Amino acid sequence: MENAYYIFFLLSLFVIFWGMVGYSLSIKFLGKVYKNKKISKNYSHQPTVTVMVVAHNEEKVINEKLNNIVNLVYPKDKIKFIVASDNSVDKTNDIVEQFILENPDKKIRLHKVKKRLGKTNAQNEAQKLVDTEFLVMTDANSILDCNSIKELMASFSSDEISYVAGRLDYLNEEEGSVSQSEGNYWSKELRIREIESRIQTITAGNGALYACRNSEYYDFEPLKSHDSNMPRYFALKGKKAICNHDAIAYEKAGEVITDEFKRKVRMNRRILINILPDLRILNIFKYKWYSYFYFGHRTCRYLLWISHLVLFVSNALLIFNSWIFTLTFIGQVAFYLLALLKALTKIENKYLNIVYYYSVTVIAQWVGVYNIITGKAKPFWEKAESTR
Structure with missing residues (x-):
């Protein structure tokens, strides 16, 4: 039985180390090996585009968002706009309709989703109304750089590229411990994705700004977000999902831990499935670097919740076998006590903030698992007011 404890201890330790440290170090090394490999751009590629904004009760930001997207630098005869209002019950729809009346020269359309089933469902419905070659999707609270559409389209330099994610920059990164964390x-995540993109394909995008070919759009079920599912969907079809960090969206990060915690819980609403959603991912001979990327960047991170529990329990059972196990157990206890200290005292300290933020991330995974098991996982969520 003791041998089993050793195995559980080492496996869980490996998953935590590889997911949080080892993989990022390996990617940095690969980035140096592939330093001459660049993502090509073709700025003469200017196809017809529809910019889709999904909104639910976004009366605080929707007018600014509309003014932002209609002033993007792109041929006016090749760009359209659609707002998919996910059963908004505030003034969002009124504001959009008024904006359309005041800007008759802009090709803007409002699609009202009658039953709220979340962002993905709203996108599925609105996409049926799109007749352009490409579809760009962006959040209501994200402000786009004026050249973002031009950059995204330039990245579709070959038919094998099916998805391009832009870069999300936080406007309030230094305003508090939560937004700083x-x-x-x-920032570290963006560096990893840039290297993955250059080598082959990314494992996930971000909801603030991304694009795909309209003909290749797929209706995912409402619980599945495009952020994690679109890149994987295209990778398994032998296509590429890349990022262009010159296509920029600006957004506020959550400034209070409750908002950030809710966001992370939402992100983990399908965590059990996403650990290994398709056995084909393991076929390294067919999917090459993508198999390696997904294991390190996704599988190991999606296993943090259970790995920390297994590490703690197995370490406790081995604590008297060696001074090494005694030290590692004391280290774990100290780590969690530091996180608790930060939660109770709100002390501002760089290292305490890192410990606390990481612990909150792991707890959010546990809540995500609980919601899945109890059937409480939902395709929609309440927006974080501190990001507006």
Whole structure:
């Protein structure tokens, strides 16, 4: 039985290390190996585009968003706009309709989703109304750089590229410990994705800004977000999902931990399935680097919740076998106590913030698992007011 404890300890330790440290180090190394491999752009590629904005009760930001997208730098005869209002019950629809009346020269359409089933369902419905070659999707609270559409379209330099994600920059990264922690995490994430993109394909996008060929759009079920499912869908079809970090969207990060926690819980609403959603991913001979990317970037991270529990329990059972196990157990207890200290005292300290933010991330995974098991996982969520 003791041998089993050793195995569980080592496996869980490996998953945590590889998901949070090892994989990112390996990607940095690969980035140096493939330093001469660049993503090509073709700025003469200017197909017809529809920019889709999904909104639910976004009266605070929707007018600014509309003014933003109609002033994007792109041939006016090749760009259209559609707002998919996901059963909004505030003034969102009124504001959009008024904007359409005041801007008759802009090709803007409002689609009202009658039953709220979340962002993905709203996108599925609105996509049926799109007749352009490409579809760009963006969140209501994201402000796009004026050249973002031009950049996204330039990235579709070959038929094998089916998805392009832009870069999300946080406007308030330095305004608080929560936004700082999220900003720091996201900066590292962007560097990893840039290298994955250059080598082959990314494992996930972001909801603030991304594009796909309209003919290749797929109706995912409402619980599945495009962020994680579109890149995987195209990768398994032998296509590429890449990122262009010159296509920029600006957004506020969550400034209070409750908002950030809710967002992370929502992100984990399908965590059990996403650990290994398709056995084909393991076929490294067919999918090459993507198999490696998904295991390190997704599978290991989606296993953090259970890995920490297994590591703690197996370590406790081995604590008297060696001074090494005694030290590692003390280290784990100290780590969680530091997170608790931060939660109770709100002390501002860089290292405490990192420990606390990481712990919140793992707890959010546990809540996501609980919601799945109890049937409480939903395709929609309440927006974070601190990001508006």
